[in-house]
Amino acid sequence: MSSVATAKAEPSEPGGGSTPPRNALDRYFRVSERGSSFAREIRGGAATFFTMAYIIVLNPIILSSATDKFGHHLNGGQLVTATVITAAFTTLLMGVIGNIPLALAAGLGTNSIVALQLAPKMSWPDAMGMVVLAGLAIMLLVATGLRERVMSAVPLGLRKAIAIGIGLFIALIGLVDGGFVTRIPDAAHTTVPLQLGNDGHLNGWPVLIFIVAALLTVVLMARKIPGAILVSIVAATVLAVVVDKVAHVPAAQWGLTVPEIPHSIVATPDFGLIGKVSLFGGFHQVGILTGILFVFTVLLSCFFDAMGTILGVSDEAHLLDKDGNLPGMSKVLMVDGIATAVGGATSSSANTCFVESTAGVGEGARTGLASVVTGLFFVVALFLTPLATMVPTQAATPVLVVVGFLILSNSIRDIDWSDFTLAVPAFLTMVIMPFTYSITTGIGIGFITYAVLSVATGQWRRVAVPLYVVAAVFVFYYLMPALGLGQ
Secondary structure, three states: OOOOOOOOOOOOOOOOOOOOOOOHHHHHHOOOOOOOOHHHHHHHHHHHHHHHOOHHHHHHHHHHOOOOOOOOOOOHHHHHHHHHHHHHHHHHHHHHHHOOOOOEEEOOOHHHHHHHHHHHHOOHHHHHHHHHHHHHHHHHHHHHOHHHHHHHHOOHHHHHHHHHHHHHHHHHHHHHHOOOEEEOOHHHOOOOOEEEOOOOOOOOHHHHHHHHHHHHHHHHHHOOOOOHHHHHHHHHHHHHHHHHHHHOOOHHHHOOOOOOOOOOOOOOOOOOOOOOOOOOHHHHHHOHHHHHHHHHHHHHHHHHHHHHHHHHHHHHOOOOOOOOOOOOHHHHHHHHHHHHHHHHHOOOOOEEEOOOHHHHHHOOOOOHHHHHHHHHHHHHHOOOHHHHHOOOHHHHOHHHHHHHHHHHHHHHHHOOOOOHHHHHHHHHHHHHHHHHOOHHHHHHHHHHHHHHHHHHOOOHHHOOHHHHHHHHHHHHHHHOOOOOOOO
16 A cells, blocks of 8 residues: 655646647657646656655565465565566556556555465465456456446445555554564463563664654654655664664564665666466465455455545646546556556566655656656666665564554545444444454455445445445355355
8 A cells, every 4th residue: 555645736837738849758748738847757756756765675574574375485685676677667657658647666555465364375476366366357447447336336435444444454564563562472371462562661772773763754754854754764774774783683683684784785686576476376275255355355455545546646736627537547547457467477566556656746747757757766776676675674664654644644534424334334444454464354344334234224225236246245255164165
């Protein structure tokens, strides 16, 4: 799932939209027509990259920290390459085909689904195959015009609740991976699942780095510092390197990534994960129904987040028509579907639209040329993987906590809490996701509760038929063990 915008768009300059194109590039991207300039597009593309570059660090950490059903980890260096090259390709594609200032990269939230729900049930290639299938499904929905129809089947309140639930889930993951919160061992014989630190207290230098990074992130964002997230990650990493050298922190305390200065900041990209995917292997591991629900969960995570981000960024850039629609929306949605599938094919998880693109819009970007610039920055980053792999978890995961807060603050006000029939399913959706450590469960319980309450209160007509179908599928899914069908 993407995080929050860090800048507001400025209105187009007077006379925007009436300046004739100066050359073929201007004509293709409609730079002058939209009241922009090449300087604005370049600044905007750079701003977007530096605002969202944290994903180069976070995505490998999230995916490499998990193991698949057979105990295999994904290689961190290979994940950096996969993350960067996919972001570069999909962002360039959005710029050239969609022609809007919208960048794409591995989505926060979706990568958690892959790492924590899919991979433990199957192999990594099988899990990435599920992501590819979700992308193909999105592309099919776009091609048939069903994406907008499916979107309207889920009420706004539930859509917002899904986003909030994923945000809370992401925040919990950040707290756990950063060592601020840990699981109480079963040997403790307590019903309390989590505790502060390792023993109810915050001990050790790595946890201090996490706290400093979290505070620095929120301070910088409160002061509206451009690129606050990236700045905080870099600053916390530098501090971690110093602390590790001075205090000689045991490597085990840092976790997967120890903050050591690499011998060289430049390295040859490792494409070892590209193409390591099995389209249908996951169905052999978990069964047809569970596999379909896994694909559906990935689809939902990408589906609604991307739709809102596309419209939000386009609105900030003044690209919507008088009816609030984006001209050429089908092209943009198709690129988004392609990005999901390509993310699975490269093992970087589903790629989706990033709301940080509004940072570029705030710099004046109005066209896909800004996305091309952002994509080229990712190409350069492809050869700087050692810098990314030296960032410890404690310096990067505070961003997850902040992103969780921002997702909640941006969405919770849009839920009608006076409508009991909708408010209860929304509440259950958002709290069950982190409480059960399962996004699938949160979505399923929310849909089922909404359908049941609507029927019970005589409002069954308000629920679209597709939603009843999905709710019924979830009911069957939860009853499978009782029916002796297994999962």
